[in-house]
Amino acid sequence: MHNWRAxxxxxxxxxxxxxxxxxxxxxxxxxxxxxSYNEQHNIxxxxxxxxxxxxxxxxxxxxxxxxYHIVRHALRVKKNLQxxxxxxxxxxxxxxxxxxxxxTVGHINWFPEKIRHDALRWAKADVIHxxxxxxxxxxxxxxxxxxxxxxxxxxxxxxxxxxxxxxxELNYLKAQLHPHFFFNTLNNIYALALxxxxxxxxxxxxxxxxxxxxxxxxxNKAVPLSKEIQFITDYIDAEKIRQHEGNSIxxxxxxxxxxxxxxxxxxxxxxxNAFKHGLHQETGDGFVNVIIFQTENELVLQVNNSKPVAAxxxxxxxxxxxxxxxxxxxxxxxxxLNIKDEADTYQLNLSLQML
Numbered sequence: 001m002h003n004w005r006a007x008x009x010x011x012x013x014x015x016x017x018x019x020x021x022x023x024x025x026x027x028x029x030x031x032x033x034x035x036s037y038n039e040q041h042n043i044x045x046x047x048x049x050x051x052x053x054x055x056x057x058x059x060x061x062x063x064x065x066x067x068y069h070i071v072r073h074a075l076r077v078k079k080n081l082q083x084x085x086x087x088x089x090x091x092x093x094x095x096x097x098x099x100x101x102x103x104t105v106g107h108i109n110w111f112p113e114k115i116r117h118d119a120l121r122w123a124k125a126d127v128i129h130x131x132x133x134x135x136x137x138x139x140x141x142x143x144x145x146x147x148x149x150x151x152x153x154x155x156x157x158x159x160x161x162x163x164x165x166x167x168x169e170l171n172y173l174k175a176q177l178h179p180h181f182f183f184n185t186l187n188n189i190y191a192l193a194l195x196x197x198x199x200x201x202x203x204x205x206x207x208x209x210x211x212x213x214x215x216x217x218x219x220n221k222a223v224p225l226s227k228e229i230q231f232i233t234d235y236i237d238a239e240k241i242r243q244h245e246g247n248s249i250x251x252x253x254x255x256x257x258x259x260x261x262x263x264x265x266x267x268x269x270x271x272x273n274a275f276k277h278g279l280h281q282e283t284g285d286g287f288v289n290v291i292i293f294q295t296e297n298e299l300v301l302q303v304n305n306s307k308p309v310a311a312x313x314x315x316x317x318x319x320x321x322x323x324x325x326x327x328x329x330x331x332x333x334x335x336x337l338n339i340k341d342e343a344d345t346y347q348l349n350l351s352l353q354m355l
Contacts, residue, residue: 008156012149016068019145023138024061028053051112059101063094064142071146091135098129185210188242199241206238218264225260225299225354229253229292232271236290239275247279247286254293260354263330267292267301269323270348278305278346294354303348 032049067090074083105111106120122129185207192200213231217223236251243249271290279286286306293300327335327350334353340346 008153012153015149016145020061020064023141024057024064025053028057052115055105055111055115056101059098059105060138063097064138066090067139068142068146071143072150075146075150087139094135095129099123102129185238188238192242203238203241206234206241209234210238214265220264222261223264225256225262225294226258228262228264228267229256231265232267232290232292235268235271239288243275243279247288249287250289252291252293254291256292256294260294260299262299262352262354263326266323266326266330267350269320270301270303270350273320274303274305274346274348278307297354299352299354301348301350301352303346305346307342307344307346 029050032053036049067087070083070086070090074080074086102119102123106116106123108116189200189203189207192203210231213227213234217227233251233253236249240249274288274290278288286308287304288306289302289304291300291302324337327337331352336349336351338349340348
């Protein structure tokens with residue numbers, strides 16, 4: 001978070017530096033170049049005015065920075081009367097500040113003679129020592145800059161808060177997913193152990209591989225699609241071990257491209273749901289068909305499974321509910337989920353735009 005704040009602050013500081021350099025140095029210099037060429041018809045006269053632009057550009061810059069901080073403070077505290085008071089004090093102070101600048105410049109020997117002479121003459125003049133029109137222009141430009149920076153920072157903070165809220169919710173959903181998955185798998189191992197099945201050891205080995213993936217990969221924002229599919233493969237292999245021999249389980253993967261990324265454990269609940277609610281273990285005539293394929297910019301998951309006669313329509317487990325929430329959070333507007341829930345079959349088609 002510290003790096004993020006430092007990066008944002010540096011971004012705004014660069015904008016501020018660019019604005020003040022252009023406004024107080026570049027614009028006056030370009031104006032003098034244009035005046036020397038068009039009015040005096042002698043571009044060489046520009047060099048005589050360059051010292052003037054640099055000296056008084058710097059003194060005006062100091063005043064501009066003071067007013068910029070006044071506007072920034074007003075935007076933060078949102079007190080209009082205070083802002084008006086500070087602006088009035090600034091204008092009053094500006095008169096004496098510029099008179100002091102003229103006197104100071106007039107007594108610095110290494111400044112050009114003409115600039116020193118003009119500065120002392122302006123200091124003695126019985127007038128307001130700044131241009132009201134120019135000051136109004138500066139107020140508008142500096143106020144616009146302050147408002148732009150303030151609004152951009154507010155937008156960044158809101159965006160950051162939304163990202164943190166999203167991350168918190170995703171971590172919460174993921175934290176629910178892990179124990180839910182292990183609870184179901186350990187129940188399967190326990191059932192096989194009670195039967196003293198020879199499949200217990202292979203299932204434990206598969207579970208170890210899956211636990212390793214969850215511990216070391218699933219905390220990342222995105223993982224290689226190939227690793228996620230290998231995890232799904234291990235899960236389906238584990239299900240094949242424990243399921244009745246009469247059940248038909250098919251898994252096919254097509255067209256996976258190297259380098260493709262996906263949010264971890266996103267597909268598991270949809271596959272797990274097919275086994276948990278789909279296979280009719282008592283008669284052994286159920287089926288689960290899972291297909292994963294990738295097109296140019298899209299990943300497609302197709303799940304088709306049988307439904308037991310006693311299955312309750314529309315029933316969703318915690319894992320599937322969390323998966324739907326994660327889809328909406330991670331792929332808003334970038335996924336299409338179609339579910340066809342019939343009396344004896346359940347079909348799911350999920351399309352994702354790849355990360």
